[in-house]
Amino acid sequence: MILYFSGCGNSKFVAEELARLTGDRLMLINPLESAPKVDLSSGEALGFVCPVYSWAVPRIVSGYVKRLEINAQPSYCYLACTCGDNVGRTPERFAKELKKKSIALDAAFSFVMPETYVNLKGFDLDSDENAARKIAAVRERLPQVAERIGRREKVVDVVRGKVPWINTYVTNALFYSLLITDKKFYTTDRCISCGLCAKVCPLGNITMSGDYADPQGSVKQGLRPVWHGNCTNCMACYHHCPNNAIQFGKATQGKGQYTFGMS
Numbered sequence: 001m002i003l004y005f006s007g008c009g010n011s012k013f014v015a016e017e018l019a020r021l022t023g024d025r026l027m028l029i030n031p032l033e034s035a036p037k038v039d040l041s042s043g044e045a046l047g048f049v050c051p052v053y054s055w056a057v058p059r060i061v062s063g064y065v066k067r068l069e070i071n072a073q074p075s076y077c078y079l080a081c082t083c084g085d086n087v088g089r090t091p092e093r094f095a096k097e098l099k100k101k102s103i104a105l106d107a108a109f110s111f112v113m114p115e116t117y118v119n120l121k122g123f124d125l126d127s128d129e130n131a132a133r134k135i136a137a138v139r140e141r142l143p144q145v146a147e148r149i150g151r152r153e154k155v156v157d158v159v160r161g162k163v164p165w166i167n168t169y170v171t172n173a174l175f176y177s178l179l180i181t182d183k184k185f186y187t188t189d190r191c192i193s194c195g196l197c198a199k200v201c202p203l204g205n206i207t208m209s210g211d212y213a214d215p216q217g218s219v220k221q222g223l224r225p226v227w228h229g230n231c232t233n234c235m236a237c238y239h240h241c242p243n244n245a246i247q248f249g250k251a252t253q254g255k256g257q258y259t260f261g262m263s
C-alpha cells in the first residue's frame with residue numbers, strides 16, 4: 001500500500017510510478033480525514049510518498065500519520081520523498097513520528113524534482129532545461145528504487161544538502177511559524193472565476209465568493225477565490241490556475257507556474 005500526498009503533481013507521479021512498478025495499491029492522503037484507516041494484508045509493505053516542505057515531511061502528512069489507524073504492522077515501511085534540492089534529515093524525523101505508531105521506517109529515498117516553492121524572493125522555478133533534466137533522472141531512478149523496495153532493502157538513500165540537522169529542526173520550525181500564511185494570496189484581473197483553485201486545494205481552504213478585496217483592500221464584485229487561513233503553502237492553487245491569476249505578495253510577481261506534466 002502506498003499512501004501519497006502531492007500539491008503540484010511531482011509526488012503523485014512518483015507514487016503512481018512506484019505503484020505501477022511494484023504492483024502495490026495506491027491511496028491518496030486526505031489531510032482533512034479525522035480518523036483515517038488502512039487495512040494491510042499479511043506481508044504487505046507500506047510506503048509514504050510526499051514532497052519535502054522545509055526539510056521535513058509536510059505537517060499535514062505528519063498529522064495524518066498521527067491519526068492513522070492501521071490493522072497490522074507492515075512487513076516493510078519506506079518513505080519516498082520528492083524535493084527541489086535536498087531533504088536534510090527528513091527520514092530521521094519521519095522515522096521518529098512513525099516510531100510513535102510502533103512502525104519502523106526501513107528505508108528512505110529522495111527524488112529531486114522541479115521546484116514548486118516560489119513564495120520568497122530568490123526562490124523560483126527551475127528553467128525548462130533543468131526541470132527536464134531532473135525529470136529524466138527521476139524516470140531513470142524509479143525502476144531501481146522499485147526494485148530495491150521489492151527486495152525489502154534497508155537503506156537511507158537521500159540527498160541531504162548542507163547543514164541537514166539545522167534545516168530539519170531549526171529552519172523548519174522558523175519556516176512554519178514565520179512564513180506559512182495565506183494572507184498574502186490575492187487574484188489579479190486575469191482571474192476568470194473558473195474555481196479550479198478551490199477545487200485543487202487539499203485543505204479546502206478556498207471558497208469562491210461574490211465579494212473580494214483587491215490588493216489595496218477595496219471590496220469589488222465578482223466570483224473570486226477567498227482564502228480562509230488554513231493553508232500549508234503547498235502552492236497547488238497558484239500553480240494550477242489556468243490564467244496565472246494568483247499572486248503571493250510581491251514574491252511571485254513575474255514568476256511562472258509548474259505542475260507535473262505541464263513543464
Ligand SMILES: Cc1cc2nc3c(=O)[nH]c(=O)nc-3n(C[C@H](O)[C@H](O)[C@H](O)COP(=O)(O)O)c2cc1C
Nearest residue numbers: 006007008009010011051054055083084085086116
Ligand atoms: C512549502 C514548500 C516547501 C518546500 N521545501 C523544500 C525543501 O525544504 N527542500 C527542497 O529541496 N524542496 C522544497 N520544496 C520543493 C518541493 O519539495 C518539490 O518541488 C516537490 O517535488 C513538490 O512536490 P509536489 O509536486 O508533489 O507537491 C518545497 C516546496 C514547497 C511548496
Ligand code: SF4
Nearest residue numbers: 191192194195197241
Ligand atoms: S484558478 Fe485562477 S482563474 Fe480560476 S478562479 Fe482561481 S484564480 Fe481565478
Ligand code: SF4
Nearest residue numbers: 201231232234235237
Ligand atoms: S490555499 Fe493554496 S497554497 Fe494553501 S493549502 Fe490550499 S492550495 Fe495549498
